Amino acid sequence: MRQFTSAIAVVGLLGLGSHASPVTHQRRDLKFDYSSQKVRGVNLGGWFVLEPWITPSMFEDTDAVDEYTLTQILGKDAAYSKLSQHWNSFITQDDFGQIAAAGLNHVRIPIGYWSVVPIDGDPYVQGAYDKFGQALDWAQSAGLKVMIDLHGAPGSQNGFDNSGRYGQIEWTQGDSVDHTIKVLNKIRDDHAGHPAVSAIQLLNEPLGPNLNMDTVRQFYMDGWGNLKDSNVAIVIHDAFQGVGSWGSWGEGMWNLMLDTHHYEIFDNGQVAMSPDEHVKMACDFGNQMASTGKWTISGEWTGAITDCAKWLNGKNKGARYDGTFGGGSGVGDCAGKSTGSVASLSDDDKSNIGRFIEAQLDAYEKASGWVFWTWKNEGAPEWHMQDLLANGLFPQPLTSRKYPGQCG
Numbered sequence: 001m002r003q004f005t006s007a008i009a010v011v012g013l014l015g016l017g018s019h020a021s022p023v024t025h026q027r028r029d030l031k032f033d034y035s036s037q038k039v040r041g042v043n044l045g046g047w048f049v050l051e052p053w054i055t056p057s058m059f060e061d062t063d064a065v066d067e068y069t070l071t072q073i074l075g076k077d078a079a080y081s082k083l084s085q086h087w088n089s090f091i092t093q094d095d096f097g098q099i100a101a102a103g104l105n106h107v108r109i110p111i112g113y114w115s116v117v118p119i120d121g122d123p124y125v126q127g128a129y130d131k132f133g134q135a136l137d138w139a140q141s142a143g144l145k146v147m148i149d150l151h152g153a154p155g156s157q158n159g160f161d162n163s164g165r166y167g168q169i170e171w172t173q174g175d176s177v178d179h180t181i182k183v184l185n186k187i188r189d190d191h192a193g194h195p196a197v198s199a200i201q202l203l204n205e206p207l208g209p210n211l212n213m214d215t216v217r218q219f220y221m222d223g224w225g226n227l228k229d230s231n232v233a234i235v236i237h238d239a240f241q242g243v244g245s246w247g248s249w250g251e252g253m254w255n256l257m258l259d260t261h262h263y264e265i266f267d268n269g270q271v272a273m274s275p276d277e278h279v280k281m282a283c284d285f286g287n288q289m290a291s292t293g294k295w296t297i298s299g300e301w302t303g304a305i306t307d308c309a310k311w312l313n314g315k316n317k318g319a320r321y322d323g324t325f326g327g328g329s330g331v332g333d334c335a336g337k338s339t340g341s342v343a344s345l346s347d348d349d350k351s352n353i354g355r356f357i358e359a360q361l362d363a364y365e366k367a368s369g370w371v372f373w374t375w376k377n378e379g380a381p382e383w384h385m386q387d388l389l390a391n392g393l394f395p396q397p398l399t400s401r402k403y404p405g406q407c408g
Contacts, residue, residue, distance in 0.1 A: 031196075034233055038370075039105065039368055040398055041105065042373075043300060043375065044091055046090065047109070048109070048110060049162065053315075056311060058082070066165055068123060071083075079123070095375065102394075105143075105145060106146070107145075107146055108146075108149050108201075108371045111128065111129070112152035113153055113154055114164065115129040117179065133190070136191060136197060146194075147198065147199040147235065147371070148187055150202060150203050153206075155168075155173055157171040157205065158210075159207065166314065172212065177215070184227070197232060199233040201259060202234065207240060233255050234253075236259065237260070238260045243258060244288060257296070258295065259297055260296065261299060262298050262300075262364075263301065265305065265306060265307040275355060282360045282363045283408070286407060297369050298371070302382060306319065307320050312380065337381070341379075341387055342388055354394075354402060355406065357395075358402065358404075
């Protein structure tokens, strides 16, 4: 069923007979009208959950491959000093003003479980959650809505470095799911009532093909149940099952949003595609998103048509595009694409990236909208929205087009 933003009382009866007690669950008015307005947002990646490719300087001259090993190697005191400096400088209040001035209406802010409800024995350090609270106030001042994104779960839900810990997928083992629910409940209690918080994502990118999907779906149901009386949209990731696989799931669950992440560079076939093929694939994907019967967003996507960005595939790993990762022969040269600024890209690269970005904007707005990955980084130009905007590859205003009609 379609979700609605109006307040509707759903009344049930507990027990049978004349002593049954009426219980009212309230569908609250949301803080953003997801039925009639498009999400146009950007992720603040690499701020509260480190990723080596976003901020290589944090990982240079260490054996660390993720936030877990970085804090483990540094120890609590040195890690806190290094990370708190990063939290205070990488994104500032001025960034929120720039994001709003660009015409965006949302920021998606990733946070790790360890910042909210830490686990004894983990090497992670705390302090990001306090800064996170300040970020919500900055968003409110700038007129932006926030999607809170639980980006890393205990044990890692996908084995990617963006979960905090690269390697094994141990989420769903032991009490890891229960702990994840505790984290979400604390986020709810602390921040669901904040005027800027319009959505909470239960978990980023659980790797469905490597997990029991019955467990994932039950986690989503339990997480939704704990948040359903808050006035936020409740966001689930498609768990790499494809957007079409969720069409009938969640009937009767209100304020439910489906998030899917669309990248066209993470296999050898995709990096070999022509610009026209990239555009067509994006347009076709937008049609799939628009057919789910749910609010559906592309909560992560990029201007990248290569995987050349330094450490994008993991620290000290190469790229498919030039054949240094994944065993392929490569299709091109990463020179000029892996580091530096948008301004240093070739004219062909600029026009191809600009076309691809505009096609994706048109495609995802066939559904409920989009959140670009990511606002800034240290040297991955295809992924750097702030830099793409400054160099005219991201349209300003967001509705203008140098390449109109690409999706028909």
